[in-house]
Amino acid sequence: MTLAWQRTLWPLLRNPLGLLGLLLTLLVLLSALLAPLLAPYSPVEQNILARLSGPTSTHWLGTDQFGRDLLSRILFGFRNSLMVAFSSVFIAVFLGTLFGVSAAYVGGWYDRVVMRLMDVLLAFPIILLAIGIIAMLGPSQWNAALAIGIVYIPTFARLTRGPALVVRNTDYVQAAVAIGAGNRRIIWRHILPNLASVILVQTTLALSTAILVESSLAFLGLGTQPPNPSLGQMLSEGRAYLTISPWTSVFSGLAILVASLGFNLLGDTLRDTLDPRLRGH
Amino acid sequence: MMLSFLAKRSLDLLFVLFGVSVVVFLMIRLIPGDAVQIMLGANTEITPEGLAALREKLGLNKPIVVQYWDWLSAALRGDLGQSIWTGKPTSEEILQRLPITLELTILSLIIAIGLAIPVGVLTAYWRNSSAEYIIRFFSITGVTLPSFWLGTLLIFLVFKLAPGWQSLGYVPFNQDPWGHLSRLILPVVTLSLPMLAGLSRVLRSSLLDVLNQDYIRTARSKGLSERVVLYKHALRNAMIPLVTVIGIQVGYLFGGAIVVEQVFAIPGMGRLILGAINERNYPLIQGAILLVTMAFVLINLLVDLIYAKLDPRVEYA
Numbered sequence: 001m002t003l004a005w006q007r008t009l010w011p012l013l014r015n016p017l018g019l020l021g022l023l024l025t026l027l028v029l030l031s032a033l034l035a036p037l038l039a040p041y042s043p044v045e046q047n048i049l050a051r052l053s054g055p056t057s058t059h060w061l062g063t064d065q066f067g068r069d070l071l072s073r074i075l076f077g078f079r080n081s082l083m084v085a086f087s088s089v090f091i092a093v094f095l096g097t098l099f100g101v102s103a104a105y106v107g108g109w110y111d112r113v114v115m116r117l118m119d120v121l122l123a124f125p126i127i128l129l130a131i132g133i134i135a136m137l138g139p140s141q142w143n144a145a146l147a148i149g150i151v152y153i154p155t156f157a158r159l160t161r162g163p164a165l166v167v168r169n170t171d172y173v174q175a176a177v178a179i180g181a182g183n184r185r186i187i188w189r190h191i192l193p194n195l196a197s198v199i200l201v202q203t204t205l206a207l208s209t210a211i212l213v214e215s216s217l218a219f220l221g222l223g224t225q226p227p228n229p230s231l232g233q234m235l236s237e238g239r240a241y242l243t244i245s246p247w248t249s250v251f252s253g254l255a256i257l258v259a260s261l262g263f264n265l266l267g268d269t270l271r272d273t274l275d276p277r278l279r280g281h
Numbered sequence: 282m283m284l285s286f287l288a289k290r291s292l293d294l295l296f297v298l299f300g301v302s303v304v305v306f307l308m309i310r311l312i313p314g315d316a317v318q319i320m321l322g323a324n325t326e327i328t329p330e331g332l333a334a335l336r337e338k339l340g341l342n343k344p345i346v347v348q349y350w351d352w353l354s355a356a357l358r359g360d361l362g363q364s365i366w367t368g369k370p371t372s373e374e375i376l377q378r379l380p381i382t383l384e385l386t387i388l389s390l391i392i393a394i395g396l397a398i399p400v401g402v403l404t405a406y407w408r409n410s411s412a413e414y415i416i417r418f419f420s421i422t423g424v425t426l427p428s429f430w431l432g433t434l435l436i437f438l439v440f441k442l443a444p445g446w447q448s449l450g451y452v453p454f455n456q457d458p459w460g461h462l463s464r465l466i467l468p469v470v471t472l473s474l475p476m477l478a479g480l481s482r483v484l485r486s487s488l489l490d491v492l493n494q495d496y497i498r499t500a501r502s503k504g505l506s507e508r509v510v511l512y513k514h515a516l517r518n519a520m521i522p523l524v525t526v527i528g529i530q531v532g533y534l535f536g537g538a539i540v541v542e543q544v545f546a547i548p549g550m551g552r553l554i555l556g557a558i559n560e561r562n563y564p565l566i567q568g569a570i571l572l573v574t575m576a577f578v579l580i581n582l583l584v585d586l587i588y589a590k591l592d593p594r595v596e597y598a
Contacts, residue, residue, distance in 0.1 A: 020418075125577055132566065243440055
């Protein structure tokens with residue numbers, strides 16, 4: 001375990017972009033976790049006397065149209081974005097891996113049916129499918145999480161099926177079968193550990209896109225509903241006051257970029273260090 | 282051989298299209314609670330007679346397989362049902378909006394591909410340790426840049442620097458060609474930039490792979506100029522992975538267009554779908570999703586065919 005950590009962590013820290021990704025990700029994670037402690041104001045507390053102000057010493061990033069403190073709203077917005085992103089990616093990784101590994105393991109008609117279903121889901125443009133699901137379930141934060149999760153299931157099913165098939169046919173797994181190891185033991189002890197690094201890389205990259213999709217949906221009014229702070233919806237509200245006070249839109253968009261960029265840089269560098277076969281230039 | 286490849290791909294395609302139609306059909310049936318009540322409650326009073334009438338109109342009291350068959354055979358004839366509010370045919374509303382979205386996506390696609398090739402080539406020849414990091418940083422930033430933020434910043438910049446420029450809304454081309462095009466500039470920039478970042482990175486990386494091959498060394502050692510080596514030998518092969526990525530990106534472009542239309546107040550498919558969600562006009566949502574997804578599937582088939590044409594090594598199997 002320690003060796004695996006060293007092999008993962010060192011190349012990451014020595015690569016400037018990997019380091020930047022790690023720092024941005026930590027910044028966003030800590031902001032989200034510690035939002036109630038860090039935020040100078042309540043994210044929903046209105047102060048009509050101080051509305052639409054630019055950055056000042058009392059409101060570091062300024063205030064929105066109701067005089068709510070932007071920094072506090074962004075910190076809680078991170079919390080919201082990450083909750084949706086993590087739960088959607090959890091759904092996708094769990095169900096996607098379940099489908100991919102079981103398709104590879106069981107094979108036959110089950111494999112064909114499952115993978116064809118994945119093809120069908122993949123045929124939809126991502127945002128369109130998410131919008132369709134939300135249109136049916138109704139706009140809310142958790143329906144957005146569910147929709148984004150469903151949209152990314154095929155990615156993980158396809159990602160895990162190939163390597164699972166390779167591992168299933170290796171001599172050592174055949175040997176494990178021969179000495180009477182049960183299916184559960186083979187999947188948990190032999191197949192899943194071999195998939196850990198591809199899953200980790202793709203999970204990090206999926207978190208980056210999930211943050212973008214979540215904020216797009218919130219921007220369209222299909223995600224988190226007011227008055228709860230969500231970065232995409234803050235940007236959308238700020239647009240009405242763009243010419244008077246662009247700060248709300250500028251900072252909330254920047255926050256989305258920082259969160260998504262952090263996870264993407266991290267995933268991109270992890271891919272190079274963990275999986276040389278997928279290496280890009 | 283080409284024929285059997287086409288036959289196999291068409292069979293796959295038919296299955297996927299069938300699956301897509303089932304998913305879209307089921308959407309309205311999977312609404313938690315009574316879909317008819319939700320639809321009707323969006324802007325009229327709910328009466329038992331109204332409920333029964335709408336249920337009858339949507340065919341919801343027939344067995345589900347019959348419902349699917351009725352819906353599909355009508356859809357294949359181009360009948361996607363009627364708007365439950367205006368009574369206008371859904372297909373008519375979609376056909377009014379679709380060209381607007383298509384123009385936006387196709388222009389963005391052309392701009393992104395047109396710029397990705399020179400950018401990819403130039404950056405492939407810029408090789409040292411800091412170049413690697415700089416190029417990678419900018420391409421990843423480009424891909425993760427939220428389009429609605431970029432669009433909003435562009436609107437703000439135009440407002441500050443060129444207050445006379447109308448950057449929002451939409452005018453038909455035949456009414457005011459210049460007004461039409463000038464309003465398209467910012468949306469197209471917004472939509473094409475993330476794609477440009479992604480595509481040029483893919484091209485650079487595949488070009489670097491190709492430039493390291495033996496036959497490129499042979500071409501150079503024959504004394505061919507770098508220009509000939511690049512255009513006649515390297516680029517053609519390096520374009521192959523690019524074509525695959527373009528096929529995948531078209532889907533993102535459709536999705537991106539929905540968001541960008543909202544940013545720039547363009548009355549395309551995105552606005553149509555969002556409006557339909559607000560008034561719970563499910564037949565319209567279904568029709569729009571079905572049509573756009575079918576277009577996307579067909580574009581992917583086209584990409585596959587171009588791919589096979591471009592790379593003689595691809596087996597038509």
